[in-house]
């Protein structure tokens with residue numbers, strides 16, 4: 704099956720696929736929300752001090768923790784709930 708340009712027909716691709724965009728510096732994990740935004744976990748390290756920041760790209764939600772597991776759990780939990788749409792890249 705081909706379209707009028709002779710190209711194989713493909714399923715329409717999703718508007719935003721987080722694994723195709725470069726991750727911001729320091730991002731160690733990224734959770735995809737039900738609405739297609741991402742919840743990013745970034746790590747800040749300064750000597751013995753470590754901090755993990757959780758930030759949603761769809762809404763103003765932010766969280767931070769000194770414990771990595773807690774940050775991941777928080778990000779996962781928010782990604783399951785958040786229905787805010789990501790802002791289009793061109794509008795940033």
Ligand SMILES: [Zn+2]
Pocket residue numbers: 759760761762763764781785786787
């Ligand atoms: Zn959110």
